[in-house]
Amino acid sequence: LIRVLLEYVEKKVKDKTGRFARCVFCCCRCCLFCLEKFLKFLNRNAYIITAIYGSGFFTSARRAFQIIISNPIRLLVIDKVCDFLIFLGKLCITAGIGILAFFFFTHRIAQAENYVPELHYYLIPLLLIIIGTYVITKCFFSVYSMAVDTIMICALEDLRMQEKNKNHQTMMSKNLQKVFRVKKDN
Numbered sequence: 001l002i003r004v005l006l007e008y009v010e011k012k013v014k015d016k017t018g019r020f021a022r023c024v025f026c027c028c029r030c031c032l033f034c035l036e037k038f039l040k041f042l043n044r045n046a047y048i049i050t051a052i053y054g055s056g057f058f059t060s061a062r063r064a065f066q067i068i069i070s071n072p073i074r075l076l077v078i079d080k081v082c083d084f085l086i087f088l089g090k091l092c093i094t095a096g097i098g099i100l101a102f103f104f105f106t107h108r109i110a111q112a113e114n115y116v117p118e119l120h121y122y123l124i125p126l127l128l129i130i131i132g133t134y135v136i137t138k139c140f141f142s143v144y145s146m147a148v149d150t151i152m153i154c155a156l157e158d159l160r161m162q163e164k165n166k167n168h169q170t171m172m173s174k175n176l177q178k179v180f181r182v183k184k185d186n
Contacts, residue, residue: 097133
């Protein structure tokens, strides 16, 4: 709402302002964009903490913020690597289905020869299939992304519990311990 209001004010005074005012509007727009992205990230992690502990949203948001602040590099690296791999997954699936649909519509798949409709222009159905595939993979991978974030938050909470209590035995798998470089004392 604040960004929309800022855009409205900027549009109304666009012709009457100088370079400095445009620079201020640009800086405000950038700051609000960064704030919005951070709040979405915090909101997502707060919902994960709410699901883990069953606490209220604001308590969970505070705990999520503490986790983010205490492990910024780990969180950033793992989150961005996972986001990149998920993007590659979306891209590969969409490209694969697009190529398969192209071969289907151009009669290059012998087994499907009887099922191919006679089309004069196959570009529109091909584009619709590619767009539909991307939307569906985005939905499926958003669930997968939430699961990855949940595992990451659980692992960070497990590490925090081990720091507080040295007798606490970590519950994460051995592969996840290798990712977080957890050393066994026993």
